[in-house]
Amino acid sequence: LIYISGIISLPYAEIEEPFEAWLDLPAKSSRIDYYHGQVLTYQLASEQQYGTAYKISPETTEEELNVMKCFQINGTKDEAVTPQAALPDLQDFKFLRVEYYRGSLCQVWQNVTTVGYKKNTYTLWMTHSERGADGGKDTPIPIHYEMMGYNTLLGSHYDKYLVEYKEFSTEVNPKVFLLPEGMSCGGFPGPGVEHHMLANPMKDLIHTSASGQSQRMFSHFKDKFQRQYNDEREHEKREHAFVLNLRYIHSKNRAGMSFSLALNSLSDRTMxxxxxxxxxxxxxxxxxxxxxxFKAYERVNLPxxxxxxxxxxxxxxxxxxxxxxxxxxxxxxxxxxxxxxxxxxxxxxxxxxxxxxxxxxxxxxxxxxxxxxxxxxxxxxxxxxxxxxxxxxxxxxxxxxxxxxxxxxxxxxxxxxxxxxxxxxxxxxxxxxxxxxxxxxxxxxxxxxxxxxxxxxxxxxxxxxxxxxxxxxxxxxxxxxxxxxxxxxxxxxxxxxxxxxxxxxxxxxxxxxxxxxxxxx
CATH class of the missing domain: 3.90.70.10 (Cysteine proteinases)
Incomplete structure (x- = not known):
């Protein structure tokens, strides 16, 4: 059982997004809220055969202002819904060193993954709580997590994100995994390529293995706008730009602004x-x-x-x-x-x-x-x-x-x-x-x-x-x-x-x- 809150920062995509996350692994349930509860996402793996994901967010139409609406995605054999942690799985991480971070003595753990031209370095800083009153074992507490992506073909950093953890607890009320009372949920509108990313944004950031959803969306973008790139180097550059822009669009749409963003024909361009x-x-x-x-307009009645x-x-x-x-x-x-x-x-x-x-x-x-x-x-x-x-x-x-x-x-x-x-x-x-x-x-x-x-x-x-x-x-x-x-x-x-x-x-x-x-x- 884990409760954790913090701020996700993506400097290259101009994003700073606060979140709160709850995880109950025995019950196969997780919930992550973004921007102080403006968008709520649930991942309930025990529902139906392959689990169910929900996203609740405000919707404004010509008739209604900021009405909370619920969208539902049922898992499939190929894309089952699983509980989503706001922490990386440390299975492939190696202990690196001990150092001070934000005034706390921390253990530093790291995972370096190379896929094709992409070398991704994931680093987690953890400290330990005081021993409990019962003398039980102290609990490691995450302080900071960062990912740095380097592209060996382009010779440049293409991605970077940081997670600053604020609160951490091992006490979770099981009621947080219940949908709001009286909430009815419908299917996601529009094409299905984007749905899983919208229903579980954290998956794109925390997992050390690429989910492939961004790549599928990039393929869809190339088909729609008939993009053909000169060589592999340009393709890498365009995909990097596309992913940063995609993350920015999704994050800002969760922020509950007076307007919405969407991918368009400029989505593979850099700023x-x-x-x-x-x-x-x-x-x-x-x-x-x-x-x-001004005098010529004194008697003008504006519509x-x-x-x-x-x-x-x-x-x-x-x-x-x-x-x-x-x-x-x-x-x-x-x-x-x-x-x-x-x-x-x-x-x-x-x-x-x-x-x-x-x-x-x-x-x-x-x-x-x-x-x-x-x-x-x-x-x-x-x-x-x-x-x-x-x-x-x-x-x-x-x-x-x-x-x-x-x-x-x-x-x-x-x-x-x-x-x-x-x-x-x-x-x-x-x-x-x-x-x-x-x-x-x-x-x-x-x-x-x-x-x-x-x-x-x-x-x-x-x-x-x-x-x-x-x-x-x-x-x-x-x-x-x-x-x-x-x-x-x-x-x-x-x-x-x-x-x-x-x-x-x-x-x-x-x-x-x-x-x-x-x-x-």
Whole structure:
């Protein structure tokens, strides 16, 4: 019988997750709670022929807020449910040394496992309790556990996690293994590849032998997105990135946030690679935009919500690919919207033209730029071409070719929405159509956003924090959370069909910090 609590840290995946765990081996039962009881998991091996696993977590829909729901997985002959310990099995560990850790004299035990190119080192620090009043044998108490994974092919550390144990006891109330009274459980929704990892997250971290579930999910990912890698070295690198991202997604979804994360087409990318897709490069030159004309909006009655997609003012979501051209998509989105508001006609304008031709105004093609510089180029040249007349988007820098007879959407001026003024941004959206905005998109939570209202406490909102240009196409409220409706340029595989709801709270991620819209001639 064991009760143990602690914190799991995965530095490479930006995770710190508190847990509590109970284990009763004679009864073949275990339970592990995450994030102070927001998610409860049970592994009951004595139920049914091959055991049963349960996961209880909050679910929020349009009708209900944070209702605890239970999901059930029945074990099978190939995948039987077994009790899950929050401690490693020491059978293959060897005694290493005695040393002090956190002020306690500890025995250090270690297990080194090599599978293919992966060399994994597992180390456990244990101390001993005082002898009991009955003079019985003292109990070893775990203090710290860590795993370090080294890939000999890549010559680098690919994985690291730490478990800091806080409390330990050999007294367990058997009632903790009972499901909450009146709780009815249904099957897991969606495809089955992920179910066992969701129902028992600890198995992926504590066991010194790979469960294979991450590898199966990676195979599924490769099939879905038709990934083919150049060689074994790249395959190893991509699998490592995928597993870190997968763990991050699962952990954050257990944290009970106002939004959910999911795997997407970027799941095999590292954070440094993803940085190339955030191409807003701020220059030191001030722009020549007009100040926001508050007086012109004095009598505007704003609707409670707005979605320009419903009026036909927004073109389909595109994919900027591995090119830092987000600024060009924000530019064309704002101009397309203004053109629609003026003419009632929606035209798909060319990002490629701006990438190829606006270098003289301080933009750097796939290496970044700013929307206002693109506006300046359009103003000087008398308009912008459509994608149909200029040519398809290439995701790379190309040769500039301008035919003035094919240009449309002449810009008279552009306006800077008052920085940080959310009311002004709402009015600009309502009166002028979609607005180009910039955000802090440097966080892993943004990369794997799926649905809900996105709020990232670590997000910056100063001008210097903004690294990605996107398009605001509306606003509204979901479950009491006010949001901006934002169109991204990372394909429909990203987010909610290419869109994200970004919280208005504290101007999170800077949506209202540096917004611009255009006025057509």
């Amino acid at each position: 440094s690679e993803l940085a190339t897709m955030r191409g807003r490069k701020r220059g030191k030159t001030p722009n020549r935009g007009l100040p926001f004309p 409670e919500s707005l979605d320009w997609r419903l009026y036909g003012a927004v073109t389909p979501v595109k994919d900027q690919a591995i090119c830092g051209s987000c600024w060009s998509f924000a530019t064309t989105g704002a101009v397309e919207g203004a053109l629609f508001v003026k003419t009632g006609s929606l035209q798909v304008l060319s990002q490629q033209m701006l990438i190829d031709c606006s270098w003289g105004f301080g933009n750097n093609g796939c290496d970044g730029g700013e929307e206002w510089r693109a506006y300046e180029w359009i103003m000087k040249h008398g308009g912008i071409a459509t994608t149909e007349t200029y040519g398809a988007y290439m995701g790379m820098n190309g040769f500039c070719h301008v035919d003035s007879s094919e240009l449309t959407a002449r810009i008279q001026s552009y306006t800077n929405v008052t920085s940080g003024d959310q009311l002004a941004l709402k009015m600009a959206l309502f009166k002028n159509g979609p607005v180009a905005v910039s955000i802090d998109a440097s966080h892993r939570s943004f990369v794997f956003y799926s649905h809900g209202v996105y709020y990232e406490p670590a997000c910056g909102n100063t001008v210097d924090d903004l690294d990605h240009a996107v398009l605001a196409v509306g606003y509204g409220t979901l479950s009491g959370e006010p949001y901006w409706l934002i169109k991204n340029s990372w394909s429909t595989y990203w987010g909610n069909d290419g869109y994200i709801l970004m919280s208005m709270k504290d101007n999170n991620c800077g949506v209202a910090t540096d917004a611009t819209y255009v006025t057509l001639a």
